[in-house]
Amino acid sequence: MKITRTEKWTLRPVADDRQALRDTITLYQRYVRALSSVCMAHWPNIGVLTGNDVIMMVEGLIHPTTNRPSVRYAYFQRVFYKFPSYLRRSAIMDAVGQVRSFLSRYDQWQTATDRRHKHERPPTFGVSNSFPSLYKGQCIKYADDLSFAEIKVYKNNDWVWLTVPIKKTGKRAADVSQKRASPLLVVRISKSRSLFRSNKQSP
Numbered sequence: 001m002k003i004t005r006t007e008k009w010t011l012r013p014v015a016d017d018r019q020a021l022r023d024t025i026t027l028y029q030r031y032v033r034a035l036s037s038v039c040m041a042h043w044p045n046i047g048v049l050t051g052n053d054v055i056m057m058v059e060g061l062i063h064p065t066t067n068r069p070s071v072r073y074a075y076f077q078r079v080f081y082k083f084p085s086y087l088r089r090s091a092i093m094d095a096v097g098q099v100r101s102f103l104s105r106y107d108q109w110q111t112a113t114d115r116r117h118k119h120e121r122p123p124t125f126g127v128s129n130s131f132p133s134l135y136k137g138q139c140i141k142y143a144d145d146l147s148f149a150e151i152k153v154y155k156n157n158d159w160v161w162l163t164v165p166i167k168k169t170g171k172r173a174a175d176v177s178q179k180r181a182s183p184l185l186v187v188r189i190s191k192s193r194s195l196f197r198s199n200k201q202s203p
Contacts, residue, residue, distance in 0.1 A: 007170025020155040028132045035095035086138040094130045131184040
């Protein structure tokens with residue numbers, strides 16, 4: 001049985017770098033919202049799939065390749081140019097999860113026999129803000145001593161590697177017996193805080 005523990009690692013970016021982190025998350029969330037509309041429109045085909053099959057299906061609709069130069073939704077390539085592939089796949093799973101959640105709640109509303117009142121309104125489809133998952137080696141690289149991390153961010157209209165000091169790690173950070181999973185990049189604008197939500201799995 002696997003147990004996943006979540007830790008918060010506080011980052012210490014300078015002001016300019018903090019803005020780049022915010023811009024990265026904002027762009028990611030825009031991407032998820034746009035993807036959710038595509039997923040909703042094609043849900044009869046997407047909803048029955050899982051894992052990599054979901055990613056392949058959605059990418060076939062939005063992401064042109066050499067063997068697939070034309071896609072149905074060219075908007076993504078035009079507006080989100082050079083969007084990193086690993087962030088794209090994270091965004092696809094986020095969008096699919098949010099559509100699935102809404103449709104499940106809507107189905108419960110339709111079939112409910114114990115509503116609080118007969119005029120109870122149905123749930124509305126709105127995409128909540130999500131945060132990008134940073135895949136090791138592709139979106140994040142850690143220093144050996146965990147004093148800093150390099151993060152793939154959107155800055156000056158390009159995707160670049162940004163070195164960000166790690167102010168504080170969790171108590172299990174150095175435990176090599178546990179697998180370090182892909183962290184979520186979270187920026188709390190109201191508190192001007194940047195951090196990782198780092199997940200670790202016990203063997």
